[in-house]
Amino acid sequence: MKDIQITEHSIDIASCINRVMAPDVGGIDVFIGTVRNETRGKKVLWLEFEVYEDMAIKEMNSIAEVIMIQWPVHSIVIHHRIGKLQVGEVPVVIAVSAAHRDAAFDACRYAIDALKQTVPIWKKEFFEDGAVWVAAHP
Amino acid sequence: MKDIQITEHSIDIASCINRVMAPDVGGIDVFIGTVRNETRGKKVLWLEFEVYEDMAIKEMNSIAEVIMIQWPVHSIVIHHRIGKLQVGEVPVVIAVSAAHRDAAFDACRYAIDALKQTVPIWKKEFFEDGAVWVAAHP
């Protein structure tokens, strides 16, 4: 089972976890991204996430499909929030369940690494003295 | 911060996650162990966990301390449940937060691997035709 969502509302972590639970599951790995109060020593005020939604959903589905081919996992949930997020809020939750924990760990880590590399979502960091699109410039 | 607990009651996953959140945290990895309905093809009815509590708490603390030396993590929660658990219930939750996700993933995986190797907790699996202490015999 895979459950891919992009939302403007706060992500319900407990419900992401419940979605991947099942009687034939032995281990669940969950990654939760949180908005950090600083980046390279500069105080972050808030973040804004922009998305190319159709493509992002496609890419997130394709990450989940690659995972299901590569590892014996049971279920995958990937929820990404967009819009304006404050420090401490949660832009992304990935939950992966499997019969055995190794697959859950490997797949969950693959999912967040792949998401950060390919999914068309952009993060703008707002500081006291301006704003920067993360990773845009060398 | 570390929060190590052994409990006879069901583990509150959301509160484990809340405990490791902080403004200077960027990533959280959570491992959730669940009771699986079968082991090596045999239907599991329920599990019983026994603990040498004083030593288990010591070992879990020492795992957390090793982690804090080895990785730049912010907080670690390790909660282990004991007693009788049904299929689908959660014997263990480990949550690790860090400024960057790599440390959280590495430390969380180290924690569950180490826990399974050193913490004096024993699991008995109950089947329709008997019961087995896991890993006791070659």
Add this chain to the structure above:
Amino acid sequence: MRRDYTAKGVILSRRFFFMSIRILAFGIAREICNSSTIDVVFDENITVEVLKALLVAQYPALKQLTSFMIAVNGEYAQASAVISANDEVAIIPPVSGG
């Protein structure tokens, strides 16, 4: 009249009009292009590589990005891919989700 390689609702053609496409721009690309959509017109099928060159000529700030990709119909496109009339084309600056 020769108005070569201009964009933003105008003409990218040497000869006669042939194909109009709408390009979506996201994140910093949206800011560089000062619009979330750019309408361009070509007189022949072009490749992704050519489109990127045209875009950079029109919006030199794109060259300063770490990189940018072109997506066609919601998928990353190779440099040699040919863009057709009804394709959905997007400028994808370096992503930073998660």
Add this chain to the structure above:
Amino acid sequence: MRRDYTAKGVILSRRFFFMSIRILAFGIAREICNSSTIDVVFDENITVEVLKALLVAQYPALKQLTSFMIAVNGEYAQASAVISANDEVAIIPPVSGG
């Protein structure tokens, strides 16, 4: 009288009584020993290695385990460690938490 190397509240001594310790047994070890505590008496300080040999002699089923460790005061003890009078000693069969 010679009652060598017996356990369960009795004597593990050749000479005179000297040291009594209570051993905790967990999991399958508790079932093998049929008790969660075993009181043993030694006439001299013994090492973990010797204690293990004595336990196996008394409870041969321990030998069939994948392995078992001895903890002293809540920590895994080396074979050469010496057990003292007020130590808390425990038999630790293969653990299986998580």
